[in-house]
Amino acid sequence: MSSSTSLPASWQYDVPTSGSVHLPPDAGYARALTNQGYSFEAAVADLVDNSIDADADAIVVHFLRAHDRIVSLLVLDNGRGMDDAGLDSAMTVGRRRDYEGQALGMYGTGLKAASLSQARSLTVISRTRRTRAVGRKLTVEGVEDGFRCDTVEPAFAQQQIDVYDGLIEWHGTIVRWDRVRAFETVAPGQSEQFLSKAISRLETHLGLYLHRFLSRGLNLDIAVWDVATGEETDHISVDALDPFGYKVPGKAGYPKKFLAQVEGVGPVDLEAHIWPAKSNLAGFRQIGAVNDRQGFYFYRNDRLVQAGGWSNFRSPEGHMVLARIAVDLPVGENDVFSLTVKKDGVEVTPAFTSGVDEAVDAVGGTFRAYLTDAQAAYREGMSRSVVERPAVIEPGKGFDPKVKRAVREELPLKSAEDPIRVEWAALPEDQFFQLDRENHALLLNKDFREDFNDGRRGGANDAPVTKTLLYLLLQDCFGLGRWEKKRADRIEYWNGILLAAVHAQRERRNRRSS
Structure with a gap:
């Protein structure tokens, strides 16, 4: 309707009222x-x-x-x-x-x-x-x-x-x-x-x-x-799982800060990152499907409230999986950003996407150029060859979460195998460890538990170095069909050598305490 068009005399912008009642919510x-x-x-x-x-x-x-x-x-x-x-x-x-x-x-x-x-x-x-x-x-x-x-x-x-x-x-x-x-x-x-x-x-x-x-x-x-x-x-x-926690960026010069002028809010900072291609770090691979995690990461008072997605700015695509942008929402209420009640998403108006489209960095570089850089970094990174590492069975209960995360970052996992758990158990005195292959368990002799915990009983994820070394030695002994005699002999002499080592450690500890 043009400004010259007159409105009917009966039209009112504010609907008139004649009273009010209080309506408490129904039990439903x-x-x-x-x-x-x-x-x-x-x-x-x-x-x-x-x-x-x-x-x-x-x-x-x-x-x-x-x-x-x-x-x-x-x-x-x-x-x-x-x-x-x-x-x-x-x-x-x-x-x-x-x-x-x-x-x-x-x-x-x-x-x-x-x-x-x-x-x-x-x-x-x-x-x-x-x-x-x-x-x-x-x-x-x-x-x-x-x-x-x-x-x-x-x-x-x-x-x-x-x-x-x-x-x-x-x-x-x-x-x-x-x-x-x-x-x-x-x-x-x-x-x-x-x-x-x-x-x-x-x-x-x-x-x-x-x-x-x-x-x-x-x-x-x-x-x-x-x-x-x-x-x-x-x-x-619980450890921090930083979606921007790479060690080296996927392209030199990043991250870069872009400034978006958003109508109704003012300037909004966009911190644009490019992940390195083929990264196995937890902050890239272990927070969901990488295709879903490209795009904007909105924070409200330092609390992440949206982890990825392009908020109607563009569509996700495979070549953009390295692109992630951190956005701190403006303080106070406004008509541009609307947070969901569950704090798991942000609705934006076209004012935000228009501001992003015209955003520039300190030297005049455009946000569109950043997107091009992210695509180029993906194509270049995917063309590089990498050394194939052998797949392993995932460590499970009893291993420190930091160890489990490091294994997932460094090695591919065998998806069809149950995780290996480790626990302290009553074993014969001539055994340091025992394999329960049927139940995917690595059993450690609980008589030696205090030796690896400074004289204390320890918690469920105690003795992380000892457990991790045994996991690296023994993980390939699980999930096998036929149990080879050569492998059984290796388990036997490993056990004997480790038993001698733990007795030596106990003697050293006893001498220090006396």
Whole structure:
């Protein structure tokens, strides 16, 4: 419609009203709250965000199991904690609180929506430096019953805090999921396999989306505790998984910074990177299909909220897999960038793509020239020949995550073989190790465990050097058809030599202690 066209007299830009009524949400809203489309990893990440916002520098994601059944999940932190009023506010469905400028939270729904999308029961127990332990419990049934929130018995709340006093000394929070839907679908005898895959996916997701915090010293662990035996059966530290963590760029002169003038926002920095071709580093290969990971990486307050994709700027293609661009979203709300509730994607308006198309670097180089450089680096890199390395069976439970990541980066894996696990076991005194080829297990004599842990018992992933050396020696002994006599003899003399070495080490240790 042209500006000269007159509007009808009945037309009004603002619709007039004559009053208002308050319409509380229907109880059926609970079903919408539990159906937000969160993945398990994204839901846990939302809880970790809350811990970071509470100034926690140590966070543990704790799977609880009872023998072969997974029963609960807890996220523990040593943040500043909440009192009764703060906890009531945090548990109020639909209430949005004021967030500080650098907070990771945004909409005020993450705790409830993320939790109830995965579990039918959410419990939060917290303590501040000046207040006692308090707790609230929110269930799907309670939300359906007029948004009822239950108060946790104070004695139980304190008891839970006491259980984790190594982490929560003076203040902190425990978020607990019970009746977790994914856990209830695990068939008998499958909990170990489920946990292995779930922890691996969670480690990758948290390591990627929180990599800037982890690089700055955030301690984030994933552990498994058997409540029936009281033993911790697995424990790993999550390491930063930097999507820009190459050692040498794929083309000299990169990364480069481009400036995009975005209408409605102003200047936006684009940090353009080119990965080296054929890289096996975890930040390139282990964060998903490389074709999906090209493009823009949006950060909000240092938290990654979109890992790849071109946001309607262009289509993905094979020749562009080395191109990744880091973009820090402008502070404050605007009409150009819209973050999803799950914090796993960013919607942009055409103002952003137009600004990118005209972006230039400090010497006038264009963003389009960067895309051409990325394509050329891919073609040149793919034309180079590389030495073929033999495929190996993946190391599994009992190996430190850093070792497992290094193996995946350096060597191709045999996809059809189950991972090799390593564990300490009761063995005859004349054996240092034993192979359980049927169950893909490398067994170490537990009588020697303290010798490799400075006199301590050690954890699930202890003695990493010893375990890794044995893995490199023995991984080709698994997954074979016929067991050759020559190979069996090699295992026997290796065992004898290593047994002599461990006895020599024990004698040295005993002499030092005396």
